[in-house]
């Protein structure tokens with residue numbers, strides 16, 4: 462896909478600066494008189510064929526923003542106007558944390574991938590709560606997911622308590638939750654992989670939800686570095702507990718051999734589609750999956766949906782191509798497509814993983 466003029470200019474800047482400029486420009490456009498209306502009319506896809514119902518929620522289209530793009534929910538109005546089907550804010554952390562010193566995010570030009578060693582910078586729960594509480598009429602229809610993560614400084618004994626704290630506080634303001642158990646790029650990685658560790662983290666959330674009038678779906682976000690056995694364990698948790706779905710995948714730490722961090726972008730595409738296909742086969746397509754990882758072109762997104770994803774979350778693809786990726790994908794998805802079977806890569810079969 463060809464970059465827009467703006468995206469070409471932005472490539473001159475360091476990756477994180479380019480991202481901040483992109484969001485600032487979008488924010489400024491949104492503040493002009495009728496700015497959001499204009500963004501919506503000129504950029505947003507409007508096609509009823511893209512509508513879908515997933516975990517009891519209506520989505521105008523299946524393409525959303527992944528965690529780490531609008532971490533603090535500072536740009537919800539503009540992202541809603543731009544026409545995303547949903548925005549996943551976060552990882553929301555209980556306390557503000559600056560992350561690691563810059564530069565901490567770089568693009569690998571050979572592979573069109575992003576190496577993130579930012580250590581989850583976040584303005585913290587209080588700031589994000591203010592943003593979601595002040596949702597204007599523009600974002601009322603936007604589906605908002607809240608991704609919950611862990612502060613670098615949190616003591617391992619306090620992790621469960623802190624996830625619960627964010628969950629309880631955000632509960633009434635967002636539409637679904639994503640519990641991040643993926644590779645963490647901070648100095649103290651947090652990657653619960655055993656069944657017991659994962660259950661210990663999510664059961665208090667189920668317990669809290671049982672006492673609420675409104676139901677909020679809970680998904681687990683998993684790492685692409687898991688073994689097939691670990692993915693099977695997660696699938697069994699999905700089937701046996703009130704967990705609602707899975708988001709696959711986060712950035713990969715194991716694909717990086719010489720530096721710290723997590724790699725996202727084109728290096729992840731095939732692995733992400735393979736894992737989503739595997740989970741979808743294992744669960745017979747009965748549970749919602751958010752596909753994430755290396756969704757850089759409309760064709761990648763189409764393949765991810767064909768592999769069994771109900772929704773697709775974008776991060777690196779938006780850094781690479783901006784809103785053009787959403788527009789082109791919407792156009793692509795509304796054109797007649799070949800059957801799903803012809804689009805799934807041949808090597809991502811359930812049989813080969815056993």
Ligand SMILES: Cc1cc2nc3c(=O)[nH]c(=O)nc-3n(C[C@H](O)[C@H](O)[C@H](O)COP(=O)(O)O)c2cc1C
Pocket residue numbers: 527528529530532551552566575577579581608610641643682710711712725726727729753754755756774775776777778
């Ligand atoms: C700069 C950056 C920050 C990210 N921050 C988070 C985060 O806070 N929480 C999270 O769950 N994932 C985070 N991610 C992972 C993305 O949400 C996404 O799952 C991953 O990048 C794979 O998708 P992609 O290839 O489209 O980027 C981050 C990724 C990047 C590149």
